[in-house]
Every structure is written in C-alpha cells, then in structure tokens.
Amino acid sequence: MTLVAGVDSSTQSCKVVIRDAETGAHVREGSAPHPTGTEVAPAAWWDAFERAAEAAGGLADVAALSVAAQQHGMVCLDERGDVVRDALLWNDTRSASAAAGLVAERGARWWAEAVGSVPLASFTVAKLRWLAEHEPDNVRRTASVCLPHDWLTRRLTGRLTTDRGDASGTGYWSPATGEYRRDVLKDAFGTLPELPRVLGPRDQAGEWEGRAVAPGTGDNMAAMLGVGGASGSSGEIVVSIGTSGTAFAVADTPSADPSGKIAGFADATGRYLPLVCTLNAARVLDAAASLLGVSLERLSELALSAPAGADGLVLLPYLEGERTPDLPDATGSLHGLRLATATPAHLARAAVEGLLCHLADAVDALGLAPERIRLIGGGARSEAVRRIAPAVFGRPVLVPEPGEYVATGAARQAAWLLAETPEPPEWAPAGEARYDAEPVPWIRERYAEVSGPFLSAEVGP
Numbered sequence: 129m130t131l132v133a134g135v136d137s138s139t140q141s142c143k144v145v146i147r148d149a150e151t152g153a154h155v156r157e158g159s160a161p162h163p164t165g166t167e168v169a170p171a172a173w174w175d176a177f178e179r180a181a182e183a184a185g186g187l188a189d190v191a192a193l194s195v196a197a198q199q200h201g202m203v204c205l206d207e208r209g210d211v212v213r214d215a216l217l218w219n220d221t222r223s224a225s226a227a228a229g230l231v232a233e234r235g236a237r238w239w240a241e242a243v244g245s246v247p248l249a250s251f252t253v254a255k256l257r258w259l260a261e262h263e264p265d266n267v268r269r270t271a272s273v274c275l276p277h278d279w280l281t282r283r284l285t286g287r288l289t290t291d292r293g294d295a296s297g298t299g300y301w302s303p304a305t306g307e308y309r310r311d312v313l314k315d316a317f318g319t320l321p322e323l324p325r326v327l328g329p330r331d332q333a334g335e336w337e338g339r340a341v342a343p344g345t346g347d348n349m350a351a352m353l354g355v356g357g358a359s360g361s362s363g364e365i366v367v368s369i370g371t372s373g374t375a376f377a378v379a380d381t382p383s384a385d386p387s388g389k390i391a392g393f394a395d396a397t398g399r400y401l402p403l404v405c406t407l408n409a410a411r412v413l414d415a416a417a418s419l420l421g422v423s424l425e426r427l428s429e430l431a432l433s434a435p436a437g438a439d440g441l442v443l444l445p446y447l448e449g450e451r452t453p454d455l456p457d458a459t460g461s462l463h464g465l466r467l468a469t470a471t472p473a474h475l476a477r478a479a480v481e482g483l484l485c486h487l488a489d490a491v492d493a494l495g496l497a498p499e500r501i502r503l504i505g506g507g508a509r510s511e512a513v514r515r516i517a518p519a520v521f522g523r524p525v526l527v528p529e530p531g532e533y534v535a536t537g538a539a540r541q542a543a544w545l546l547a548e549t550p551e552p553p554e555w556a557p558a559g560e561a562r563y564d565a566e567p568v569p570w571i572r573e574r575y576a577e578v579s580g581p582f583l584s585a586e587v588g589p
C-alpha cells in the first residue's frame with residue numbers, strides 16, 4: 129500500500145492525516161494546537177506540524193505529502209530567509225483601514241477585475257500596506273513575502289513556492305490571467321519583494337527526506353478536494369464551520385464581485401472557488417459554552433432543549449469584529465433578554481441560531497441558491513448545529529462523517545502528484561448523514577430585525 133500524508137495548518141491547530149494513495153482509506157492521524165492570537169511566529173506552525181506528525185505515528189512510511197494552511201497570512205522573510213516579524217493572520221483586523229485605503233485609491237470594481245477580490249483586512253495586500261504604514265524598518269528588511277502554506281512547504285523543500293488557490297488570496301495575483309500583479313504589490317507595499325513561484329495543481333514543489341512534496345494550497349481549496357468537490361451548478365455548496373465560517377463552490381469561470389462579499393479565489397484543480405468568509409464561526413459556540421461553564425456537548429443539549437427562535441433571544445455573533453458583513457470593529461451582543469429568556473437553554477439556542485443565521489447570510493451572499501448544503505469543520509461536530517441548520521438554511525444539510533477534510537484534501541493532492549493523472553484520484557466518498565427539517569423562516573427574520581441597524585455601519589467598498 130502506498131501512503132500519502134496531508135497536513136492542515138489551520139488557525140487553531142495542525143492536523144496530519146495519512147491515507148492510502150489509491151483508495152483514500154484512512155490509515156491514521158494526529159493533531160497539535162497552535163498558539164492563540166492573530167499574530168503568530170511561523171516557527172510555532174513547524175513545531176505543531178512535528179508534534180502532529182508524531183501523534184499520527186510519524187511520516188517514515190509515506191511516499192508523498194502536501195501542506196494546506198489557513199489563507200492570507202502575511203509572512204515576511206529577510207535576505208537569509210529568516211522571518212522579519214511574527215505573521216499577521218487572516219483574522220487580524222488591524223489592517224482594516226489599510227484595506228479601505230487601497231479600495232478608495234482604485235475603486236472596488238477595479239480590484240475585483242484586477243485580482244478577483246476587493247481587499248478586506250484579511251487579504252495579504254492589506255497587511256503589507258499596514259506594514260508599510262506602521263513598520264518601515266520591517267519593510268526595508270523584507271526580501272520576500274509568502275503565505276503560511278508556502279512557508280511550511282519551504283521548510284520542507286527549501287524552495288519558495290505556492291499554488292493558484294493560495295495565491296488568489298493575496299490580492300496581487302489574478303485568477304483570471306494566472307499571473308502576479310506585481311504593479312499592485314509595489315503600489316501597496318512601496319517596494320517589490322520576491323514572491324513564491326506559482327505551481328500548477330499537479331506540479332511537484334520539491335522533496336522532503338526523499339518524499340515528494342505536492343504544491344499544497346489554502347485550507348478552503350483543500351477542503352473542497354477533501355469532500356470530493358461540489359459545484360454551484362450541481363445545486364450543492366460547502367459550508368465550513370471552523371475558526372472562520374466559509375461558504376463556497378467550484379466554478380468553471382473566475383468571478384469578480386465589486387460588492388466585496390464574494391472572494392473570487394482559484395481552486396486546487398485548475399478551476400475557481402468563489403467564497404464568502406466570516407470571521408466568527410465555531411468559536412461562537414466555544415464562547416457560549418465558556419460563558420455557561422459547560423462542555424460543547426452540554427451546550428448542544430441545552431440548545432436542543434430550548435424552543436426554536438429562543439423566544440426572541442438573539443445573539444449577534446460579531447465576537448472578533450466581522451468580515452462579512454464588513455464590520456471590523458463590531459462586537460457581539462444579546463438582544464431580547466427578559467426574565468423568561470435568561471436561561472442557559474435560551475442562551476445556548478441563541479448562540480447556535482445566531483451562528484447559523486450569520487452563515488445563512490453568507491450562503492445568500494454567495495448568490496447560488498443551492499439546493500443542498502454540505503457542512504464540515506469542527507463546528508459541524510455539534511449535534512445542535514446539525515439538527516437546527518436545515519431549519520435555518522431552509523434546505524437539507526449533508527454532514528460527512530466527522531473527519532479532517534482539509535488534511536484529507538491535502539493528502540488527495542499528494543496522491544494526485546503520484547498518480548500523474550489529469551484529474552485527482554477517485555477516492556471512496558465518506559459516509560454522510562442527511563438532516564432535514566421544516567424551514568423556520570422567522571428565526572432569520574428576527575435575526576435580520578436585530579442585525580439590520582448594525583449593517584448600516586458596514587464599511588463596504
């Protein structure tokens with residue numbers, strides 16, 4: 129049996145999954161946590177990778193591996209290849225006004241057409257503008273700029289490479305032309321650092337201790353490979369409830385949304401991946417559980433014991449600011465608190481429904497009117513989320529068996545490299561459960577009534 133390893137270096141942790149290259153059968157896996165915070169020393173990703181690989185029983189018997197990671201993070205390297213400062217992650221909002229400045233200079237439509245997305249605080253180009261405005265010494269020391277998956281792949285191979293999927297989240301690479309927009313980077317950053325070579329989906333990034341290393345990609349692109357693909361035209365989209373909430377589908381043509389809500393990414397197979405992303409997702413449940421002093425399992429039981437709509441109690445989940453809607457300085461809030469709704473069950477229900485209404489808005493923003501939603505990510509492990517989701521989304525929800533779909537997608541990319549076939553190897557799809565429920569539209573109506581006034585403060589392009 130030939131084995132492949134997939135790595136998911138995401139916001140909260142690193143996961144390593146080992147699978148059979150031919151069938152995709154799960155062999156073993158391990159994980160290790162990342163530091164908290166939105167500014168992280170890249171060395172911590174390497175430490176977590178080593179610990180996760182060890183927890184997975186080591187990589188001695190794998191023939192190839194691939195690294196997928198959180199998108200957008202800014203990693204600046206000096207002439208020697210050492211990091212200039214801690215990386216600013218996708219969910220670090222200090223670059224919000226830099227993003228607004230970039231949009232004001234060119235206009236939202238120009239950005240959407242030039243690089244497929246209107247930059248928000250998350251995008252690398254906005255973080256580089258922030259660095260240019262606040263840390264000129266670090267700009268002078270920066271010889272090259274890359275992303276988390278590029279940095280980890282470079283630690284493995286010694287070469288600075290990236291792929292289409294992750295490059296499309298920088299704000300200076302165009303999915304439509306497949307080329308860097310170095311002029312855009314120079315304008316935003318004031319100088320032109322070296323950039324990673326953009327590999328095609330089946331190109332080899334290099335070797336690590338005799339094993340082939342695949343190009344890797346961003347975590348959402350890998351998730352799509354991991355669940356086996358879902359195209360908007362087939363009536364299906366994927367919603368991931370990780371640290372971020374994302375709604376996305378594969379498309380055959382690039383997108384350019386001047387409203388800035390849809391990021392026009394490329395995928396990991398040569399196609400495209402329009403995606404809407406929220407800053408707040410699974411950690412809304414973590415926060416509610418910690419507020420109530422209960423486990424996530426108990427939070428789920430409490431939520432399911434409360435009436436649909438939580439008797440009007442609404443939790444607006446903007447706990448980390450927000451990206452969609454564009455409210456980088458927003459905070460979360462509770463509305464409709466009365467003696468009757470001041471119970472743990474009501475609060476738990478409001479947290480689950482608030483999260484789901486927030487994600488349902490993201491699904492609407494994607495504009496594909498899907499017939500079914502496939503739910504993945506850590507938050508999809510919550511029974512309450514799975515059972516309440518179809519009522520809030522107003523559609524059936526498919527939940528693949530719990531698993532690490534980003535790492536699995538990376539493993540599939542590694543298997544593709546070995547297979548040398550035009551399309552990724554067909555792996556047996558994971559078993560999945562289908563959740564149906566009568567739509568309960570007034571849950572979203574009440575949420576819209578409460579969130580409406582906040583939306584008028586949206587930064588927007």
Ligand SMILES: Nc1ncnc2c1ncn2[C@@H]1O[C@H](COP(=O)(O)OP(=O)(O)O)[C@@H](O)[C@H]1O
Pocket residue numbers: 138139140141369370371372410411413414424425505506507508509510511
């Ligand atoms: N049973 C569960 N119920 C609710 N949330 C869960 C459950 N298990 C894990 N999570 C949440 O999933 C999140 C991690 O999801 P994951 O997709 O691994 O995130 P990321 O890839 O961004 O690091 C954590 O916030 C964790 O609390």
Ligand SMILES: O=C(CO)[C@@H](O)[C@H](O)COP(=O)(O)O
Pocket residue numbers: 138139140197198199200218250297346347348370371372373374391405
């Ligand atoms: O910024 C985005 C997508 O544009 C996020 O989806 C990041 O890629 C982080 O992913 P997770 O750690 O939540 O999986």
